[in-house]
Amino acid sequence: MDVIKEFQDTTIEKINMPTLAAFIPVLNEKKAEIDKIERKEFQYGQKNRHYLDVYYPPTTCALSTSNGKLPVLFFIYGGGYNTGSRRLPEPYEMGYRALGSSFAARGFLTVIPDYRLVPEVRFPSASEDLRDALLWVAGHAAEVAGEAKEPESARTELDPGCVFMLAHSAGAAHTLVLHLYPPLRASLAEKAAEVGLRVRGLVLNGSPWYFGVRGEKFTTTGPVKFYFGGEAQQKEREPGALWAALGEEDVRGLPEVLLLQAEREPDWLKVETKEIMNKEIREKLGVVGRELEETYIAAGHNHVSMNWVLGTGDAEGEKWGDDVVEWIKARLV
Template identity: 45%
Template structure:
């Protein structure tokens, strides 16, 4: 995917997003039949229009399949589990990629700014996971494979990583949603998130979500991590951090800060995987294309080691 590798831009902008997604979409289009051959069903996990999720079923399974949830990014203001044409296979490719490797894959939508603000999207993230756990029979009856809701993996990218970290670390969400789920979660994969607010590094979107600089500094994942009880932090499932080789300034900086803080709180080094050749936008949309998937194969191995 030379168009991605040759793009000189690294910060999120139309000059990065549009050429990147157009290049990936063109390759995915050549794989349409292969991607759409993977069974997909849509469910509502709430009453609002954006509280829906797609489930991608593994093509074959000798028993229950572990469940992978993917929470996309979009700067808190955008993102779709299924984009309109010509990008309609983006994330469908991801769903088929992980399903083919044995994971029943769930991609939820969640509410966006300005309709909502912190922490409501993180509530949606938790509600989507809870819905699948509580309605595994419905999910199984609609498709070809039964989900193993005792073996969950959660993957969040960019804003999705922030929402996932918030779900696990914000006191009310931690107690009401995350803590009951922890025994079921085998691993967390946090990719390219804005975990720490740093003025002057392109964090304007942070304020749109949190409301004020003060609120952002108080409720960012880094602050929530530092405030969480030590016993709770040590009880978290295994965590893998993921970063694009050509990620944004803010993702690289906050990723370093969060990795150091998390490692210090856990008392051990948290592993980080670098996605070679990728920019912030290309990492997940490329899955299903047959190109740039090496990092995700490593994630699959990491998850299977925890089954």
């Protein structure tokens, strides 16, 4: 973490590769320990990116819901809408391997799905993939848990009624679209009832809320424009606009929300998450008698480092992960 704190720039494009480079040697040193957590691959759909990895918690630390089953944590990575993979190429392959193992070691059956990217797809295909991954895991609960082979892996059936989603950056935007865009929200609700799926909490890390810079001009990056459409479409499809369009009954039915933010995010994202997004979510929840905690600030971190510190053994850097686990554990039933 000391190296990360020395970075002066907070621009995501400029700190991305240096951040990864800072953690790779540490994660490689921890490889044997990280690899002790069993991981299995499953196919949840028919497309080339319809695969997911499941990380099995050790029996000694597996958490349990009130019905004696395993709670489930989905991690949805970011990548600017056009990059990202649950299994990164060398020398970066330990990144999400460490993250998945880290949350499994904290007691969750942890799932990391791939989803389709720009330019293969446009709105809302990536969110549809997340929906399908959730439904597939819930519908194959006994099979997924039963596929654990290592003696120390927990084989207790997973609980499809106790699912949480931790989503980062563009992955958080896709997660919000899944729960806020009316056609997707309706299809998820209908199909979830068939498999007993219930998403109880959304932990959103560095999530976009509005696209572009409003004023005389409206500008966005190429992948955003390709995926979400032109200016008019973006203003209808961005998470903040979808949130504003929700009715009271819609709000009542949403999972609980925790907002995360790295201390050293770019200024635009600091304002968007902590001030605008937090305020607008809090106000609408308040109308229906629900609350939103203050945005969690991960000390010392930049936009990229929070995910990559997990599994390094850096107590200060991993504190955010421990605190998220405590937030979720307080909501296990």
